[in-house]
Structure formats: C-alpha cells, structure tokens
Amino acid sequence: MSAILIAGFGGQGVLFAGKQLALAGMKMDKQVSFIPSYGPEMRGGTSNCSVNIDDEPIGSPVVTRPEILLVLNLPSFEKFESKVVPGGTMIVNSSLVHVKSQRADIHAYYIPATELADQNGLSGLANVIMLGKMLKATGIFEFDYFRACLLASAPKSRPQLGEMNAKALEIGYNYEG
Amino acid sequence: MAEKLLMKGNEAIAEAAIRSGCRFFFGYPITPQTEISEYMAKNMPKVNGLCLQAESEVAAINMVLGASAAGARVLTSSSSPGVSLKSEGISYLVGSDLPCVIVNVQRGGPGLGGIQPAQSDYNQATKGLGHGDQHIIVLAPASVQEMATLTGEAFDLADIYRTPVMLLADGALGQMMEPVDFEEKPHREIPPKDWACTGHGGKRKPNIINSLYIEPNDLERTVVERYKRYALIEEKEVKYEEFLTDDAEIVVVAYGITARIVKTAVKAARAKGIKAGLFRPITLYPFPSKQLDAIADREHVKAFLSVEMNMGQMVNDIKVAINCKKHVSHFGRTGGVIPTPDEILENIEKVGGAN
Numbered sequence: 001m002s003a004i005l006i007a008g009f010g011g012q013g014v015l016f017a018g019k020q021l022a023l024a025g026m027k028m029d030k031q032v033s034f035i036p037s038y039g040p041e042m043r044g045g046t047s048n049c050s051v052n053i054d055d056e057p058i059g060s061p062v063v064t065r066p067e068i069l070l071v072l073n074l075p076s077f078e079k080f081e082s083k084v085v086p087g088g089t090m091i092v093n094s095s096l097v098h099v100k101s102q103r104a105d106i107h108a109y110y111i112p113a114t115e116l117a118d119q120n121g122l123s124g125l126a127n128v129i130m131l132g133k134m135l136k137a138t139g140i141f142e143f144d145y146f147r148a149c150l151l152a153s154a155p156k157s158r159p160q161l162g163e164m165n166a167k168a169l170e171i172g173y174n175y176e177g
Numbered sequence: 178m179a180e181k182l183l184m185k186g187n188e189a190i191a192e193a194a195i196r197s198g199c200r201f202f203f204g205y206p207i208t209p210q211t212e213i214s215e216y217m218a219k220n221m222p223k224v225n226g227l228c229l230q231a232e233s234e235v236a237a238i239n240m241v242l243g244a245s246a247a248g249a250r251v252l253t254s255s256s257s258p259g260v261s262l263k264s265e266g267i268s269y270l271v272g273s274d275l276p277c278v279i280v281n282v283q284r285g286g287p288g289l290g291g292i293q294p295a296q297s298d299y300n301q302a303t304k305g306l307g308h309g310d311q312h313i314i315v316l317a318p319a320s321v322q323e324m325a326t327l328t329g330e331a332f333d334l335a336d337i338y339r340t341p342v343m344l345l346a347d348g349a350l351g352q353m354m355e356p357v358d359f360e361e362k363p364h365r366e367i368p369p370k371d372w373a374c375t376g377h378g379g380k381r382k383p384n385i386i387n388s389l390y391i392e393p394n395d396l397e398r399t400v401v402e403r404y405k406r407y408a409l410i411e412e413k414e415v416k417y418e419e420f421l422t423d424d425a426e427i428v429v430v431a432y433g434i435t436a437r438i439v440k441t442a443v444k445a446a447r448a449k450g451i452k453a454g455l456f457r458p459i460t461l462y463p464f465p466s467k468q469l470d471a472i473a474d475r476e477h478v479k480a481f482l483s484v485e486m487n488m489g490q491m492v493n494d495i496k497v498a499i500n501c502k503k504h505v506s507h508f509g510r511t512g513g514v515i516p517t518p519d520e521i522l523e524n525i526e527k528v529g530g531a532n
Contacts, residue, residue, distance in 0.1 A: 032355065
C-alpha cells in the first residue's frame with residue numbers, strides 16, 4: 001500500500017508526475033487511483049494530487065495522510081509536512097524550499113530539483129527529477145521498469161519528450177546530497 | 178479482458194456512451210463535469226455523431242427531447258445547479274415517455290454552492306426531479322469502472338422502459354482517474370422504437386410525442402400506465418452490493434464515492450473487533466428497500482448508519498424500507514467536504530457504543 005501526495009505550484013508538473021505513478025502501478029496490475037485538486041486552488045496557487053497504489057481495492061482516493069510526500073514549493077511544505085505518517089518519506093525540492101523538516105519520525109530527503117533541471121537543459125522537469133529521487137528513497141518501483149513506463153507514455157509523435165523524462169529520472173535517482 | 182485504460186470518471190462516461198451507440202450529446206459547461214463535453218467534442222465527430230454546446234442547460238435538455246423523440250440515443254450532462262435548470266425539460270421527457278441519459282456530477286449546494294464533490298442532490302434525483310407524478314431511474318456509480326459500466330446500463334434501461342435515466346455521480350468520481358476496461362457488457366434485448374417520429378412516408382399513422390393531455394381521464398390513464406412500468410422497474414432492476422453484512426451488527430448504508438470510503442472504515446472497525454458491514458445501493462431509484470428490510474430482520478443487526486456527503490437525505494428511505502424496526506442514524510459531511518475513513522470509523526464506534 002502506498003498513499004502518495006505530490007504538491008507544488010500549478011505548472012510544475014505535479015499532475016503529470018502523479019499520473020505517471022498511477023500508470024506504472026496499473027501496468028503492474030495494482031489497484032490505483034489518481035485525483036487532482038481542482039478549481040480555484042489551481043489558479044496560481046498550490047496544485048496537488050493524490051495517488052494510491054495498492055493490492056486491495058482503494059477506498060478514499062483522497063490522500064490525507066501520505067506515506068510518501070513530494071513537495072515542490074514552500075507553501076506545499078508548510079501545508080503538508082505535518083500530515084506525513086510516522087515512518088513515511090518526504091522528498092523536498094530544496095531549490096524552492098529553504099527550510100528543513102524538524103520531524104524526527106519521518107525520512108526527509110532534499111534535492112535541488114529545479115536547479116538540477118536547469119543545469120541539465122531539462123527546464124520544467126524538476127517533477128521527474130523528484131520522482132527519480134523518490135524511486136531511490138522508497139524502492140516503490142524498479143528504476144528500469146519506471147523508466148520504461150515513462151518512455152512508453154510519451155506521445156509517439158514526440159519520442160524526444162520520453163528521452164528527456166528518462167534523463168531527468170536518472171539525474172534524480174543518482175543524486176547524492 | 179480488454180486492455181485497461183487510465184481515465185477520468187468523466188471521460189469514462191463519455192467513452193462508454195459512445196460505445197453504447199449514443200450519437201448525440203447536448204450540454205453546457207459547468208465544473209466539475211466539463212470533461213464530458215470536452216471528450217464528446219473531440220470524439221463524437223469521429224463516429225459521425227453530434228456534440229453541441231447549447232446556449233444554456235434549458236436549451237440542452239430540450240434538444241435531448243428532440244433527439245430522443247426521433248429515436249436516437251442521446252446524452253446530456255451537468256452538475257447540480259445546471260441539473261436544476263434542466264428539471265422542467267426532464268419532467269417533459271418523462272411525460273412524453275422518452276428515453277435519455279442525464280448525468281449529474283454533483284457539487285456542493287444549495288445555490289451556486291461550490292465546485293467540490295457532494296451528494297446533496299439525492300432527494301432531488303430520487304424524489305423531485307421535475308413536477309408531476311413521476312420517477313426516473315437513478316444509478317449511483319462508485320468507481321471509474323462503474324461510471325463506464327452503468328452508463329451502458331443506463332442507455333439500455335432508458336430504452337427498455339422508455340424513461341430518462343440519471344447517472345448520479347459526484348465531483349470526486351468525475352475528476353479521479355482509475356483503470357477502466359470497456360469490455361462487452363451483457364446483452365439486453367432492446368424493444369424497437371416504433372413510437373419514434375422518424376417520418377411516416379405516408380405508409381403508417383403518424384407518431385405523436387406529447388406530454389399535454391387536457392382531458393383529466395386521459396392524463397390519469399397515461400400516469401397509471403407509467404406507474405405500472407415503475408412497479409416493473411422496482412421488481413426487476415434493483416441493484417446493490419453487500420460487503421461483510423452476513424454477521425454485521427452495525428450496517429452502514431452508503432452509495433457512490435462515500436461507499437468506498439466506508440469500506441475502508443468497515444475494515445478498520447472489524448480490526449478493532451466491531452462487527453460492521455456495508456450495504457451499498459447502486460440504484461437509488463428503485464431503492465433496494467426489500468433487501469434492506471431483510472437485513473433489518475436479522476437478529477444480530479443492531480443499528481443502521483447512513484453515511485452521505487449531505488445532511489442525511491437517505492435516512493428516511495432507510496427508515497421506510499425497514500419500517501423503523503432498527504435504529505437509523507446519520508453521519509455526513511457536506512458543502513464539498515469528503516469524509517475521511519477515520520471520521521466514519523469514529524461514528525461506527527459511536528453507534529456501536531450506543532447499541
């Protein structure tokens with residue numbers, strides 16, 4: 001069972017990242033659900049999505065107590081850090097979040113995802129870099145399997161998008177910091 | 178089994194409608210159901226169908242009446258305030274014995290309300306979706322898969338009983354993505370639409386579609402005939418799901434998105450040694466009254482708990498179904514708030530303690 005929450009600004013690819021996790025779970029014949037926040041929250045404010053990946057049928061699609069939390073900006077950190085279940089994992093985009101978690105009961109990882117994306121010509125792919133870090137930290141999916149899923153989900157007319165995602169995933173996965 | 182697709186509930190409804198032979202969609206955009214219009218606009222032309230954004234909800238429902246009168250399978254969709262606008266037209270569709278499928282992806286109300294998920298149109302859908310003596314069949318899906326399956330079923334029921342059928346969903350089901358497969362559903366025998374206004378070419382008597390009967394005895398006759406059909410629907414078309422009710426002492430009754438959250442809470446209650454179960458009506462009209470009553474007759478059943486995203490609109494239906502022979506209480510969140518499994522568990526424990 002994995003209850004995952006991904007949160008950031010609108011435009012940071014929060015929903016894309018969530019959908020990729022749900023797709024990867026579905027292809028492994030897991031029960032999955034994905035639900036985005038919608039409405040006024042999306043306009044310029046925070047955007048978030050809930051993903052459940054489970055062996056059992058999923059109850060509420062809305063993740064209120066994440067086992068895995070990805071935060072891409074400061075408002076999301078402030079809103080959701082306290083919600084992570086004890087023993088859970090939090091991945092923080094330290095390019096935009098300059099504070100650290102004070103909680104001793106969760107595993108927190110910090111990765112300057114936005115800067116890494118910009119330095120590698122992958123502007124806009126901080127989300128996928130975060131996913132790479134998450135795979136490494138949690139082992140939720142095998143790296144090769146998830147990489148293949150990312151490549152497969154790129155539109156056939158633009159396979160280079162898949163390649164860029166795969167590169168971003170690798171950068172996040174291999175980041176030591 | 179066909180390959181599964183990851184789809185939004187709204188998209189699954191639209192795709193299932195097209196696969197069910199629906200070739201006309203009339204609607205007006207409103208959150209949180211607009212993806213249905215969007216999907217139809219993109220995909221109807223590929224099957225030589227028509228997707229038309231009407232000038233208003235009122236116009237859309239009357240276009241539905243026209244297409245249905247001509248014998249077509251036709252869909253309209255909206256969300257709570259928009260459905261209220263359609264209610265006059267829905268009554269005319271009922272009075273004209275016209276089949277169609279109406280989707281309500283509910284949001285919080287009353288008034289313009291909010292745009293987050295709610296179930297506060299339960300009474301409107303099951304009791305008062307138009308003036309006059311009338312019912313429409315109301316189906317309540319609880320997953321993206323059921324959004325698809327029940328859409329197909331809705332078109333069949335509409336044609337078999339010559340009645341509008343409502344798919345009563347909510348913003349969460351509309352917006353969430355889950356795997357869905359569009360496998361063939363069981364084939365149902367659909368009667369020929371020999372009543373449709375398709376042009377008689379001078380070869381038969383003209384068909385007339387109408388809901389106006391000035392002579393009271395004539396009007397009474399049509400209403401009584403329609404209620405015979407409702408009796409048939411109540412006898413043959415009730416759908417429901419039971420989960421751990423066999424030995425349950427507390428039976429939670431919930432439908433739609435709420436029912437699946439209740440399942441999580443029921444499992445948690447069981448883990449704490451509380452014998453809880455879930456009864457999920459899938460048809461809200463016809464309400465599974467007999468089935469609930471049979472459960473109420475079981476000695477080990479102590480109480481019922483209705484859980485809804487409203488202020489308790491289903492409670493009376495449960496009380497009537499079981500003749501008040503067991504206690505019925507309610508827990509709900511409203512205004513767009515989705516209850517958490519913990520809150521529901523707390524209320525199951527409360528009911529358990531009180532009984």
